[in-house]
Amino acid sequence: MELTSRTLVYALTAAAAAALLGTLWLWPRLARQRPLPVLGRLALLTVTQLAVLGVLLLSVNNAYGFYSSWNDLLHPGAAALAPVAAQVPGAAPETGQLVRPTDEGGLETVKEVLPAGPPEEVGRVDSVRITGPASGLSDQVFVYLPPEYFNPRYVRERFPVLLALAGYPGPSLHLVEGLRLPRTAAELQRAGKLAPTVIVMARPTVAPPRNTECVDVPGGPKAETWFAEDVPAAVRSAYRVSRSADSWGVFGYSTGGSCALRLAMRHPGTFRTAAGMHADYTVPNDRWTDGDLFRGDQDAARRSDLTWRLRNLPAPRADLLLVSTRAEADFAATERFLAAARQVSAAHPELKVDSIFLPDGGHSFETWRRELPATLEWLGDHLAPPPDREPHS
Numbered sequence: 001m002e003l004t005s006r007t008l009v010y011a012l013t014a015a016a017a018a019a020l021l022g023t024l025w026l027w028p029r030l031a032r033q034r035p036l037p038v039l040g041r042l043a044l045l046t047v048t049q050l051a052v053l054g055v056l057l058l059s060v061n062n063a064y065g066f067y068s069s070w071n072d073l074l075h076p077g078a079a080a081l082a083p084v085a086a087q088v089p090g091a092a093p094e095t096g097q098l099v100r101p102t103d104e105g106g107l108e109t110v111k112e113v114l115p116a117g118p119p120e121e122v123g124r125v126d127s128v129r130i131t132g133p134a135s136g137l138s139d140q141v142f143v144y145l146p147p148e149y150f151n152p153r154y155v156r157e158r159f160p161v162l163l164a165l166a167g168y169p170g171p172s173l174h175l176v177e178g179l180r181l182p183r184t185a186a187e188l189q190r191a192g193k194l195a196p197t198v199i200v201m202a203r204p205t206v207a208p209p210r211n212t213e214c215v216d217v218p219g220g221p222k223a224e225t226w227f228a229e230d231v232p233a234a235v236r237s238a239y240r241v242s243r244s245a246d247s248w249g250v251f252g253y254s255t256g257g258s259c260a261l262r263l264a265m266r267h268p269g270t271f272r273t274a275a276g277m278h279a280d281y282t283v284p285n286d287r288w289t290d291g292d293l294f295r296g297d298q299d300a301a302r303r304s305d306l307t308w309r310l311r312n313l314p315a316p317r318a319d320l321l322l323v324s325t326r327a328e329a330d331f332a333a334t335e336r337f338l339a340a341a342r343q344v345s346a347a348h349p350e351l352k353v354d355s356i357f358l359p360d361g362g363h364s365f366e367t368w369r370r371e372l373p374a375t376l377e378w379l380g381d382h383l384a385p386p387p388d389r390e391p392h393s
Contacts, residue, residue: 009058016051023048098230099238102129105140110177115186120150123189125182128238132230135222137206141231142172143239144182146189146196158240158386159198160247162379163231163271165256166203168211168288175201178365179253184372193373194380198241202231204252204259211288214259215304218295227259228267242386249273249379251321253368255280261306261320268316273382275321275375278328278363281306281337307333310340315348319382322353323371325361354378 023044030037030044107127115122126143148154164181166174175181181201188194204214207221216224232248235241242248250260250271257279264274283304285292294300302308320341324334341353356374361367 009055012051012054012058016048016055019044019048019051097238098131098133098234099128100131102127102140104129105142105171106173107142107176110173113177113180113183115183119145120147122186123147123149123182125176130231130234132226132234134229134233135226137221137223137226137230139202139206139226140172142176142182142201143235144185144199144201145239146186146198148196149198149240154196156389158242158247158388159196160380160383160386161232161235161241161249162197162199162376162383163227163248163250163260164199164201165214165227165250165252165259166201167252167254167256169205169209170203171205172201172203174203174365179368179372181372184369185376188373188376188380193377195383195385197380197383198235198239200231200235202227204255209288210290211255213255213283213289213293213304214262215283215293215300217293218297218300220293224263224266227263228270232270242388244384244387245269245272246384247386249275249383251275251277251375251379252279253277254363257323258306262304264318264320265306265309265316266303268318272317272384273319273379275323275379277323277368277371277375278325279322279334280330281333307337307340310337310344315344315351317350318352320351320353321375321378321382322355323357323375324355325358325367327360328363 026044027041030040105127107125114125123144123146126145127140128143129138129140131138146159148157149159164175164179166172166179170178181199185194185197185199189196204212204223206212206223206226210221212221212223214223214227216222227250236243245268248271250263251257251274252260254277257276258281260271260274261276261279261281264271283289283293283301292301294304303313322334322338324331328334338353338355341351345351345353356371356378358367358371361370
């Protein structure tokens with residue numbers, strides 16, 4: 001039974017209720033002040049409290065996604081590296097490769113928000129584990145494949161890719177259930193507002209419970225290498241997707257939005273297009289990042305500040321979209337970044353920046369779902385059609 005399974009929460013809830021009823025029923029029978037009755041009362045209280053605590057911890061974990069599997073909980077940051085192996089284009093990923101199927105992550109618990117129907121009509125969402133040799137990290141992600149991926153007419157076509165990043169400490173499942181990304185993408189594609197696109201859904205929390213802000217931590221997790229090198233290489237090894245950076249984009253909300261902008265600005269040779277929904281523009285030093293991520297390296301800290309990068313480093317060749325609301329707590333930081341980006345792009349047209357600002361809305365899925373269709377349409381408009389095709393077999 002998976003750590004994030006609702007069945008596990010229900011089972012523990014039932015156990016807690018049974019323990020409470022058992023305590024009420026047995027307590028009068030254990031009222032004597034002798035060793036065995038005293039031990040019996042202690043045992044009843046311990047079992048009841050552990051069951052209630054278990055329900056609370058599981059509920060909090062499912063809501064915030066600190067750990068997405070038993071492996072995350074018991075072996076944080078563990079990675080079992082696997083070699084690259086050839087794979088038939090379009091086939092499902094197989095065990096022993098960089099991408100292999102997995103039932104972790106809780107995808108089976110959110111079927112009601114997945115596109116309903118056969119893959120050739122609505123697409124398919126795969127649950128896979130990616131192993132990265134460059135970073136040494138391994139994590140579970142979801143991959144949405146559009147209906148055209150299963151159409152024989154497109155058997156030699158490669159598809160553009162969007163890497164979608166959740167917020168911290170949310171699991172990848174939040175992109176499926178909270179943001180409803182696969183369903184929204186399928187609806188936009190049916191309406192002709194988004195070209196058939198493969199969407200890879202991941203979380204920035206690659207070394208739970210630490211927030212790495214998608215940077216390579218000195219002496220720690222190489223989160224930036226994971227997203228900039230390992231994930232694209234693994235996806236290209238397992239799926240019919242473009243190898244051109246012009247056909248790859250990255251976006252996310254909250255911390256995922258910060259990561260998206262940072263990845264596109266620092267790695268335009270991997271992601272040419274990015275959208276940050278309610279993003280931050282600096283890397284914080286707080287308890288979630290476990291203090292200074294850069295171990296006192298001031299130059300690395302400055303380079304991670306996106307506004308500083310715009311003003312002090314060569315402009316990247318990138319198309320950026322800023323999405324937020326004017327009621328967002330730190331909207332002023334978004335305005336400062338936008339002003340700096342427009343000033344740079346006026347002199348360096350290889351950098352382009354657009355914005356979508358709603359008048360109201362908070363830092364919540366309700367707001368992000370409102371912004372998602374326009375964000376996806378913008379991304380689709382800026383992803384170049386893949387210039388490469390599958391070779392004849």
